[in-house]
Amino acid sequence: MAAARVGLVSSSFSHALHASSSSTSTFTVSLRPPRLRLPPYLPRHHLLPTNYPRPSSSAARPRRLRATMSQAAGNPYAAELAAAKKAVTLAARLCQAVQKDILQSGVQSKADQSPVTVADYGSQILVSLVLKMEAPASASFSMVAEEDSEELRKEGAEEILENITDLVNETIVDDGTYSVFFSKEGILSAIDDGKSEGGPSGRHWVLDPIDGTKGGDQYAIALALLDEGKVVLGVLACPNLSLGSIGNLNGGSSGDQVGALFSATIGCGAEVESLQGSPAQKISVCSIDNPVDASFFESYEGAHSLRDLTGSIAEKLGIQAPPVRIDSQAKYGAVAQGDGAIYWRFPHKRSKEAVWDHAAGSIIVTEAGGLVKDASGNDLDLSKGRYLDRDAGIIATNKYLMPLVVKAAQEAMKEEGILG
Numbered sequence: 060m061a062a063a064r065v066g067l068v069s070s071s072f073s074h075a076l077h078a079s080s081s082s083t084s085t086f087t088v089s090l091r092p093p094r095l096r097l098p099p100y101l102p103r104h105h106l107l108p109t110n111y112p113r114p115s116s117s118a119a120r121p122r123r124l125r126a127t128m129s130q131a132a133g134n135p136y137a138a139e140l141a142a143a144k145k146a147v148t149l150a151a152r153l154c155q156a157v158q159k160d161i162l163q164s165g166v167q168s169k170a171d172q173s174p175v176t177v178a179d180y181g182s183q184i185l186v187s188l189v190l191k192m193e194a195p196a197s198a199s200f201s202m203v204a205e206e207d208s209e210e211l212r213k214e215g216a217e218e219i220l221e222n223i224t225d226l227v228n229e230t231i232v233d234d235g236t237y238s239v240f241f242s243k244e245g246i247l248s249a250i251d252d253g254k255s256e257g258g259p260s261g262r263h264w265v266l267d268p269i270d271g272t273k274g275g276d277q278y279a280i281a282l283a284l285l286d287e288g289k290v291v292l293g294v295l296a297c298p299n300l301s302l303g304s305i306g307n308l309n310g311g312s313s314g315d316q317v318g319a320l321f322s323a324t325i326g327c328g329a330e331v332e333s334l335q336g337s338p339a340q341k342i343s344v345c346s347i348d349n350p351v352d353a354s355f356f357e358s359y360e361g362a363h364s365l366r367d368l369t370g371s372i373a374e375k376l377g378i379q380a381p382p383v384r385i386d387s388q389a390k391y392g393a394v395a396q397g398d399g400a401i402y403w404r405f406p407h408k409r410s411k412e413a414v415w416d417h418a419a420g421s422i423i424v425t426e427a428g429g430l431v432k433d434a435s436g437n438d439l440d441l442s443k444g445r446y447l448d449r450d451a452g453i454i455a456t457n458k459y460l461m462p463l464v465v466k467a468a469q470e471a472m473k474e475e476g477i478l479g
């Protein structure tokens with residue numbers, strides 16, 4: 060089989076195929092796709108049609124969705140947006156192939172004891188591949204991504220590495236866009252494409268390959284582009300989130316499409332479409348201005364946010380509706396489309412918040428007309444490297460509620476001794 064080893068700098072497959080050898084190569088381009096089969100314990104095309112519970116307050120009903128033209132018209136980042144959508148859609152396909160329970164069989168523990176799975180690694184590799192193949196200016200490719208190859212290079216990780224390699228190659232063959240084959244070394248090297256430190260100058264992709272690894276039903280593949288220190292686009296693939304039941308507060312009907320793709324580009328608004336490719340719909344945050352009518356989202360995982368504190372903030376605001384707890388940045392998507400009024404997180408300690416946990420979600424909310432601030436009411440600064448430099452807590456809501464929520468949060472934090 061003829062094959063050319065190439066670096067990931069080509070903007071098209073045909074270009075890549077004719078590229079000369081490079082010692083920095085991370086994958087092999089083959090003239091004939093390899094014949095690969097998923098291991099039997101990794102079933103394909105199996106979806107969990109789950110939905111998060113809808114807020115019970117009728118005032119939290121969102122505005123009707125409006126069909127819009129694609130964000131391509133007049134969008135200076137149209138090419139990057141198209142590449143980002145393609146990247147997370149392909150990664151979502153891999154994630155769907157590896158369902159949660161099966162996914163746990165390939166679980167690795169990171170140094171901080173948080174889990175990372177074959178799907179986290181696989182998703183990160185596919186996003187990096189698609190961005191390098193599709194996005195312009197890929198010669199200066201920089202990506203700040205959550206995972207690295209350290210655990211996979213350790214003794215005992217051979218089987219997991221083999222599973223990831225098979226899974227990634229199988230997904231690429233199934234998709235059919237790229238005739239690319241990853242070796243095990245290529246897999247390790249592609250994961251480490253995400254080691255950039257980001258920062259205030261130049262362009263950096265920011266990726267959470269699976270947000271919500273350790274959680275309930277919801278997870279997201281979250282990808283954003285940072286340009287000169289500002290988030291300029293974000294896409295959020297939520298494979299288990301239902302579309303089409305937005306006005307139905309009792310949850311989705313069996314006819315609902317499952318799999319949502321949120322996207323936003325700076326100055327162009329925010330949209331949602333089906334992961335299977337329905338026309339995009341413009342979205343906007345709700346216009347509730349009385350907190351009594353508001354509902355709020357917070358982490359499904361109790362360890363990720365101080366529930367005593369958020370209970371006290373909710374009480375100060377007079378919020379009647381019970382908390383809606385879901386995993387991942389799907390919460391940002393839910394606020395952006397007006398499913399609820401507020402998303403907040405107040406970590407237990409002043410733990411570091413990673414840029415990939417907020418970059419995509421925050422621009423989707425701000426482009427939907429909302430605000431995203433820290434607990435002191437300051438804008439988030441995602442240009443400080445891999446972690447946010449912020450005051451305790453993150454709040455996403457509309458412009459009416461933000462000052463009220465910040466005030467209540469400050470008071471509650473003082474009472475709890477969290478602020479001096």
Ligand SMILES: Nc1ncnc2c1ncn2[C@@H]1O[C@H](COP(=O)(O)O)[C@@H](OP(=O)(O)O)[C@H]1O
Binds near residue numbers: 267
């Ligand atoms: N103790 C903790 N406090 C705050 N956040 C935490 C945490 N442990 C993990 N996280 C972060 O919370 C994210 C999930 O967000 P949420 O709580 O909104 O579902 C995780 O993303 P990953 O699943 O990508 O690791 C992880 O970055």
Ligand SMILES: [Mg+2]
Binds near residue numbers: 174
């Ligand atoms: Mg993680």
Ligand SMILES: [Mg+2]
Binds near residue numbers: 269270271415416
């Ligand atoms: Mg995350």
Ligand SMILES: [Mg+2]
Binds near residue numbers: 179267269271
């Ligand atoms: Mg993650």
